[in-house]
Amino acid sequence: MNPKTVLPGIGRWVAIALIASFLVTAGGPWAASGEVALLNVSYDPTRELYQDYNAAFAKYWKEKTGQTVTVRQSHGGSGKQARSVIDGLEADVVTLALAYDVDAIAENARLFPRNWQTRLADNSCPYTSTLVFLVRKGNPKNIKDWGDLARAGISVVTPNPKTSGAARWNYLAAWGWALKNNGNDEARARAFVAAIYKNVPVLDSGARGATTTFIERGIGDVLINWENEVLLAARELGVGKFEMVVPSSTILAEPPVALVDRFADKHGTKAVAQAYLDYLYSPAGQEIAAKHYYRPRDPKVLAQYASQFPKVTLFTIDEMFGGWQKAQKTHFADGGIFDQLYQPGR
Amino acid sequence: MLLRNRFTRFLVSAAAGLTVFVAGAAGSPPLRAEEAAADSKAADEKIDEVDQRVRILERKAELKAEADAEGQKTAGLVGAGKDGFFLKSADGSFILKIRGYLQTDGRAFSSDQVKPVVDTFLIRRARPIVEVTVGKIFDFRIMTDFGEGKTVLQDAYMDARFSPKASLRTGKFKAPVGLERLQSATDNFFVERALPTNLVPNRDIGLELWGGFVDGAISYAVGVFNGVADGGSADADINSTKEVAARVFVLPFKKSGGWAQGLGFGVAGSAGDNDGTLSTPGLSSYKTTGQQTFFSFLNDGKAPGTVLANGSHKRLAPQAYLFVGRFGLLAEWVRSTQKVILGTNRDEIAAKSWQATATFLLTSDKASVKGVGPKHPFDATPRGPGAIELVARAGALSVDEDAFPLFANPTASAQSAREVGAGVNWYLTRNVKFMLDGVRTRFGGGAATGDREDERVLFSRVQISF
Numbered sequence: 060m061n062p063k064t065v066l067p068g069i070g071r072w073v074a075i076a077l078i079a080s081f082l083v084t085a086g087g088p089w090a091a092s093g094e095v096a097l098l099n100v101s102y103d104p105t106r107e108l109y110q111d112y113n114a115a116f117a118k119y120w121k122e123k124t125g126q127t128v129t130v131r132q133s134h135g136g137s138g139k140q141a142r143s144v145i146d147g148l149e150a151d152v153v154t155l156a157l158a159y160d161v162d163a164i165a166e167n168a169r170l171f172p173r174n175w176q177t178r179l180a181d182n183s184c185p186y187t188s189t190l191v192f193l194v195r196k197g198n199p200k201n202i203k204d205w206g207d208l209a210r211a212g213i214s215v216v217t218p219n220p221k222t223s224g225a226a227r228w229n230y231l232a233a234w235g236w237a238l239k240n241n242g243n244d245e246a247r248a249r250a251f252v253a254a255i256y257k258n259v260p261v262l263d264s265g266a267r268g269a270t271t272t273f274i275e276r277g278i279g280d281v282l283i284n285w286e287n288e289v290l291l292a293a294r295e296l297g298v299g300k301f302e303m304v305v306p307s308s309t310i311l312a313e314p315p316v317a318l319v320d321r322f323a324d325k326h327g328t329k330a331v332a333q334a335y336l337d338y339l340y341s342p343a344g345q346e347i348a349a350k351h352y353y354r355p356r357d358p359k360v361l362a363q364y365a366s367q368f369p370k371v372t373l374f375t376i377d378e379m380f381g382g383w384q385k386a387q388k389t390h391f392a393d394g395g396i397f398d399q400l401y402q403p404g405r
Numbered sequence: 406m407l408l409r410n411r412f413t414r415f416l417v418s419a420a421a422g423l424t425v426f427v428a429g430a431a432g433s434p435p436l437r438a439e440e441a442a443a444d445s446k447a448a449d450e451k452i453d454e455v456d457q458r459v460r461i462l463e464r465k466a467e468l469k470a471e472a473d474a475e476g477q478k479t480a481g482l483v484g485a486g487k488d489g490f491f492l493k494s495a496d497g498s499f500i501l502k503i504r505g506y507l508q509t510d511g512r513a514f515s516s517d518q519v520k521p522v523v524d525t526f527l528i529r530r531a532r533p534i535v536e537v538t539v540g541k542i543f544d545f546r547i548m549t550d551f552g553e554g555k556t557v558l559q560d561a562y563m564d565a566r567f568s569p570k571a572s573l574r575t576g577k578f579k580a581p582v583g584l585e586r587l588q589s590a591t592d593n594f595f596v597e598r599a600l601p602t603n604l605v606p607n608r609d610i611g612l613e614l615w616g617g618f619v620d621g622a623i624s625y626a627v628g629v630f631n632g633v634a635d636g637g638s639a640d641a642d643i644n645s646t647k648e649v650a651a652r653v654f655v656l657p658f659k660k661s662g663g664w665a666q667g668l669g670f671g672v673a674g675s676a677g678d679n680d681g682t683l684s685t686p687g688l689s690s691y692k693t694t695g696q697q698t699f700f701s702f703l704n705d706g707k708a709p710g711t712v713l714a715n716g717s718h719k720r721l722a723p724q725a726y727l728f729v730g731r732f733g734l735l736a737e738w739v740r741s742t743q744k745v746i747l748g749t750n751r752d753e754i755a756a757k758s759w760q761a762t763a764t765f766l767l768t769s770d771k772a773s774v775k776g777v778g779p780k781h782p783f784d785a786t787p788r789g790p791g792a793i794e795l796v797a798r799a800g801a802l803s804v805d806e807d808a809f810p811l812f813a814n815p816t817a818s819a820q821s822a823r824e825v826g827a828g829v830n831w832y833l834t835r836n837v838k839f840m841l842d843g844v845r846t847r848f849g850g851g852a853a854t855g856d857r858e859d860e861r862v863l864f865s866r867v868q869i870s871f
Contacts, residue, residue, distance in 0.1 A: 214457065260461045263468060278460045 094127045095331050098322075100150035102137040102224050102314065103265030104288045108351040109154070115347060116338050120331060128331055136265035137224030144168065149322040151332040156224020156266075158182070158315050159383035171320040184313040185339035186353035189371055190225070190232045192304040193273065193282040193289045200280045204306045205236040208281060209254035216279035217259055218269040220390075220397050224314070225266035227391055229283040232310040234390075235379040239308060253400040274301070285312070287352035290367070303369065311373040487778075487835045489534075489871045500538040506591050506870035507531050508552070512862055514695060519858045522697060528552045529866070530590060532559065542566045558640070559608060570616040574628070577640070580606040581613065581626035581652035582673045584724035584737040585760070592776035594735070594794075595694070595826060595842050596864035599760035600802040603691040604741040605722060606630070606650065606675065608638040622659040627651040632677045632718065635689040635741050635756070643685040648677025648718070667728035667773075672721070679718040679743065683707075687714030688743065691756070691802060693822060694844045695862040699851055700804055700818040702745065709748055712812045716744035717753070726774055733764035733772035747812055754808045760800030767793040776832075783833035792832040796842065799825050803849070819851025828864075840866040 101109060113130040120128045133140065133148070137156035144150050145168045155161050158176060161183075165173045176183045194202050200213055208215050218226040233255055237248035263269040266284055273282035274297050281304075282289070293303045316336050323329040338344045345355035349364040380386040390396045482493040489504035508529040514522040530552040537545040548560040562576025579587055583605030585598045613628030632648030633639045654671030681687030683706070690701035702712035724737035738759040745754055770777050770792040779792035803821040804813070828842020843863045851857030 260457075261464050261468065264472070268468070272464055276460055276464050278457065278464055 093125070094129070095328055096326075097128060097130045097151040097328055097332055097335060098133065098149060099130055099152050099154055099335075100133045100140050100144055100148060101154040102140060102156040103134055103218075103267040104225070104270070104285055104291075105154065106132065106134055106267070107291070108287075108348065108353065111351070112339070112344065112347050115343060116335055119338060119343070120334065124331075126331070128335075130335070134265075134267070136218065136222035136226075138227075139222045139264060144170070144319070149326070150319045151323045151326060151328050152316065152318055152336055154314070154316045156312070156314050157227060157383060158184075158313070159227075159387045160224060161315050161317050162383070164317075164319070170322060171317060175317045176315065178318070179316065179336060180340060181356050182313065183315045183317060184356070185316060185336075185344065186314070186348040186355055188312045188314065188353055189286045189309050189373060190228050190283060190312060191286050191289050191309060191369070191371070192306065193284060193292055193301050194280065194304050196300050196302060198302055198304065202281050202304055205233050205255075206240075206251075208233070208258065208283070209251055210258075213258050213281065214260055214279040215255055215258045216261065216263075216269050216273045216282045217255075217284075218265055219262035222264040223266060223269075225269070225285050225288075226262075227386075228285075228310055228312045230390065230397065231376060231380060231386060232283075232306075235310055235374050236306065236308055238379060239374070249396065249400065256401045259401075270296075286354075286368070286371075290352040305369045305371055308372040308374060310379075311375050487871065498539070498541045500536075502534075502536040504534040504536065504871055505532055506534075506868065508590070508866055508868045510596060511865040512695060515861045515863070516859060519852075522695065522860075528554075529596075534560075557638075559638075568616070569621075570618060572615055574613040574615060575611070577608050577610045578613070580609045580611070580630055580633075580650045580675065581615070581628065582606055582650055582675055582720060582722050583739065584673075584722070584726070584735065585762075588774060589776075591838075591868060591870040592774065594733075594762050594764050594796045594830065595798060595828060595844070596840050596866045597694045597696065597844075599694070599762065599798060600691075600800045600822060600824060601722075601737050601739040601758040601760050603636045603689070603802060604739040604756055604758050605636065605720065606633045606638075607636060609633050609648075609650075610640065610642075611647075611650075620660060622656045623653070624655075625651070625653045630675075630677075632675075632679055634679070634687055634714070635720075635743075636691070637689055643682065643687055644678075644680040646678035646680065648675055648679070650675035654724075664729045665727075668725075669727075669774075670723075670725035672723045674722060675718075675720045677718055678716055679714040680716065681713035683711055683713070686711055688712060688745065691804070691822070693846045693860050693862075694824060694826070694864075695846070695860050697860060699822055699846075699848060699857065700813065700820075702808075702812055703747065703814060712745050712747045714743055715746035715751060718743045728772045728774060731766035731768075731770065731772055733774070734761070735764075735774065736761040745812055750811055752807055752812065754812060755805045756802065758800065758802035760798060762796065762798040765795045767795065770832075776835075777830075778835040779832050782835070783837075791834065794830040794832070795827075796830060797825075797827045798844070799823075809850075815850050816853045817851065819848035819857050821849035823847050823849075836869060836871050838866070838868045838870075840864070840868070 099109060109132050117128050117130065120126060137160045141155060141160035141163050144153060144164050153161060153164065161175065165171055165175055192202060202208070202213070207213065217229045220226040220230050230252065233252050234248050237251040241247040261272055261278060263272055266288055269282060269284060270288050270292060272278050274292055289303050293301050316339060318332050318336055323332045342357060342360060345357040345360040349355045349360050352367065354368055355361050376383060376386060477495065481495060484491050489502050492501045509526065510529040511526050513524045530550055532548050532550045534546065534548045542565060544564040544566065546560055546562055550557045550559045558577065560578055562574055562578040564572050564574050566572040581587070583602055585593065586602050586605050586607060609630040609632065611628050611630030613626055615626035617624040628650055630648050630650055631639060631642035632646065652671060652673035654669055656669040658665040658668055679687045686704060688702045690698045692698050704711045720739065720741045722737060722739045726735040740755060740757045742753055742755040745752055764772055766772055766777065768779065768790055770780050777792045777794060781789045783789050783791035801821065801823040806820065809815045809820060824844055824846040826842055826844035828840065831839040846860040848857035
């Protein structure tokens with residue numbers, strides 16, 4: 060035996076066996092697989108949408124590639140979900156309520172480029188929605204427009220803007236309506252929104268929670284929520300018990316989607332995750348969105364489902380507030396206007 | 406709630422209606438009926454208002470409970486117990502444990518007429534331990550030792566626990582060979598380990614694959630290491646050749662219960678090439694339980710008078726134990742062979758050793774290779790005696806006759822050592838232990854004339870561990 064050999068003969072083979080058996084026993088990234096899993100971190104009310112969408116996409120992907128894809132869902136208030144991803148929840152894709160929350164992930168966690176919104180059509184928003192009211196059958200409190208929400212004796216249900224994307228849209232919709240109807244007077248808009256929040260007895264963390272509070276717990280006279288949530292409640296969850304009220308004007312909500320590059324690369328799911336988002340823009344994906352009361356971008360599908368959506372006058376966050384960055388900083392950051400005017404404890 | 410509201414509403418309406426009826430029967434004017442109806446409506450509204458308030462309170466309580474539950478998921482844990490102090494993330498992915506142990510010993514030698522040995526108290530081991538888990542499956546352990554006035558890095562290794570069957574360890578840690586060496590110093594039955602520990606590696610640096618099957622009934626470890634001299638530890642290799650060590654241990658009746666549940670047996674070994682130099686000969690001395698050297702190879706620091714390791718170094722170590730109720734038995738046998746050179750003389754020198762240790766608990770506690778956790782920890786009352794254990798041991802170590810006189814001085818190194826010992830251990834709690842044992846060692850050779858003087862030592866230890 061050559062004393063200069065680094066390993067004795069048997070030792071060399073043992074070392075090779077050691078490494079080989081480790082690879083085989085422990086598996087590891089070299090293990091081939093016909094199955095892949097994605098995690099879609101989404102906002103609160105999209106459960107039913109993605110349940111149907113995921114099944115459709117899995118069927119499509121199987122037929123196209125032969126690979127079985129399983130999509131796990133996580134739902135919650137949009138802001139809360141964004142923070143979870145920043146803190147390490149390994150989403151392959153995010154489908155959140157507003158661009159600011161997706162920007163926060165790009166900015167704080169650097170999980171995908173800051174120009175993420177340009178990577179898909181329509182600013183990475185495959186469907187839109189808006190914010191309307193749900194009232195009890197017969198509209199006993201005669202609520203017709205935003206101004207009625209500030210009346211004394213009206214109880215308003217809306218989620219917490221600190222955690223919920225819908226809540227921030229609600230707040231900005233109310234503020235925007237007040238500006239339009241008071242000659243862009245910020246002070247009067249502030250007083251108006253303060254009066255609304257004085258009428259809010261409970262702040263849920265997300266849109267679905269607010270729906271639960273209003274419909275199942277029987278709290279409040281009016282629920283401000285996503286158009287898709289209100290249509291779902293009025294037409295399916297509480298048929299005959301509730302009515303939708305469309306205000307004179309409200310805000311255009313554009314919930315965006317994004318590929319989380321760093322986690323998708325780590326999981327080896329980038330191709331299927333990208334295809335998952337692309338499929339949202341396909342006719343099949345747009346039709347699923349429409350069936351769940353989200354306004355599709357595809358003009359043909361939108362025309363086909365036009366009758367189910369009320370006619371609304373919409374303003375945008377850009378025209379009324381200068382965009383999400385500015386709106387977030389002014390209204391929803393710690394110490395912002397919401398923190399100043401919300402008075403809990405009714 | 407709804408039912409209660411409807412019933413309440415019915416009562417109020419009925420009361421209002423009755424009032425109207427009585428008033429009408431009594432011939433009251435129609436105006437009073439309108440007032441009653443208005444009162445009824447006001448009462449309804451009041452009931453609705455109260456109902457809403459109650460619902461709001463209930464919903465707020467519900468949301469608070471949800472938020473608290475959510476907070477529990479992300480809140481970390483801070484705790485302390487018999488296994489030390491720890492910080493742990495809510496999902497268990499990140500854990501920091503602070504542990505350690507302190508052993509304060511006493512050694513008293515008797516009948517040391519020829520070569521007096523100092524009786525002494527000493528800090529045998531003072532070992533802070535930090536253990537960290539990150540990402541659920543990656544562990545890191547670092548243990549230093551400040552005992553006997555020295556600072557030594559004992560353990561510094563990382564485990565990647567990919568599955569119970571296969572984990573990868575890298576760093577400095579105990580090589581998988583000697584049974585009593587692998588037992589933690591806090592769990593040994595005697596203050597000092599027995600003679601076979603002289604022949605097995607202590608800590609070495611390398612890479613090891615380890616794991617278990619059948620819920621740990623079969624365990625294995627196989628690794629590649631720098632290679633150390635018998636009984637030794639090292640922080641770097643003395644030559645470029647490496648050593649392979651492996652161990653398989655079986656508890657065949659672990660899952661079936663019965664008296665044999667605590668029976669375990671296995672075999673370990675190592676093989677490699679070991680080449681020494683004048684500054685680092687690569688050979689060991691063998692020590693008694695009293696930590697006195699009784700055998701060493703010739704070494705005067707010069708080439709003609711220093712024996713060097715020179716090639717193949719192999720060890721074989723069958724081992725077994727049996728723990729049944731209050732009784733325990735542990736045994737091992739080790740053979741170590743090392744090729745050596747002195748000048749132009751070469752040979753392969755073998756050393757063999759064995760030991761058998763028996764334990765018996767006087768209290769109704771369970772004997773174990775991992776120490777005793779008393780059922781009734783000591784609390785200075787008859788109800789809390791702790792656990793009291795009697796121990797006895799016998800063993801021997803012998804070196805090849807071929808070592809003498811060419812490679813070892815027969816007047817300074819004994820060719821054999823045989824020991825017997827007995828003692829008592831008192832486990833006050835899982836964390837505090839008193840030990841008292843005596844060991845007598847007899848030698849074959851090792852003196853200018855006849856045999857080296859017997860060594861008789863009385864050991865004591867106070868140990869705290871967590």
